Amino acid sequence: MDHYLDLRLRADPEFPQHQLMDALFTRLHRVLVQRGSTAIGLSFPEARGLHGGLGARMRLHGTASALEPLASPAWLVGMKDHLEIAGVLEVPANTSWISVRRVQAKSNVDRLRRRQMKRKGWTAEEAAAAIPAAAAERLDLPFLSIRSASTGQTFRLFIRQQPAAVMRAGNFNAYGFSTEATLPSF
Template structure:
């Protein structure tokens, strides 16, 4: 994780910043899926300035070689008019590090009931007793709306930025550029 590139959203009167970030993140997910690497992570450095959502900058972290290979895949098609892409740049010295991870929330009791009925063969009435509508959980974390490349399912992907750390933590990243163990440089 010694290099990065910034993808900065340009203001657009027709689309909300959150819509553009979701579209950009979905494109990145497709690129990372095609690349089949687990050493590229993401962060959202302007999140603290955002009133809603993840801000206007998606930072992609990795080695210079990994980031060049990612850029060589034509995954930004359709977004180039909405994004300013920085050069691949070395991470500044003496940076902090941060875990950027996915948080899964059971926010849909209907889906949980369908799964319960299918797996345990119980009636809809019994499933409703076991999982009432009040079981839905809310999450105040920022999110992007994306689609899974493997299932095609559209969902809200909630993202947490962990506390700042003095040293990097090892691990791998998923095809969304998120990790439950590996940190990215934060500056």
């Protein structure tokens, strides 16, 4: 994680910023899946909680050789007019560290009830009594709205960025997130 690539969204009167960020993330996800990449991490330096959103900047982290192909706008067909792409740059010295990961809310109460019925042999009434509708978890985190390639359904991908005490190496998933690795924060 010694280099980074910033992708900054330009203001656009026709499209809200969150919609452009969703589209940019979807394209990045496709590229990471196609390449089978586990060496590129993703952060949002301007993220400000649920109502502040993710901001206008997406930062990719990795080695120079892993990031160079993403600095070319070929994978950004249809997005070029909405972006400013800086070249691949070295991470500044003496940075702090952050952990960036996906967080999934347990918001589908019916699914939770069905799971308990199957696992514990509960009846529907027992599951409803044990798991009330108010048990649905609500997250106060920024998110991306993306469409699942496998099911076609749109869902919210919640993102938690939090400070980390030390640098930890690790692999990243096809979303650019990791449960163990940290990223430079500057």
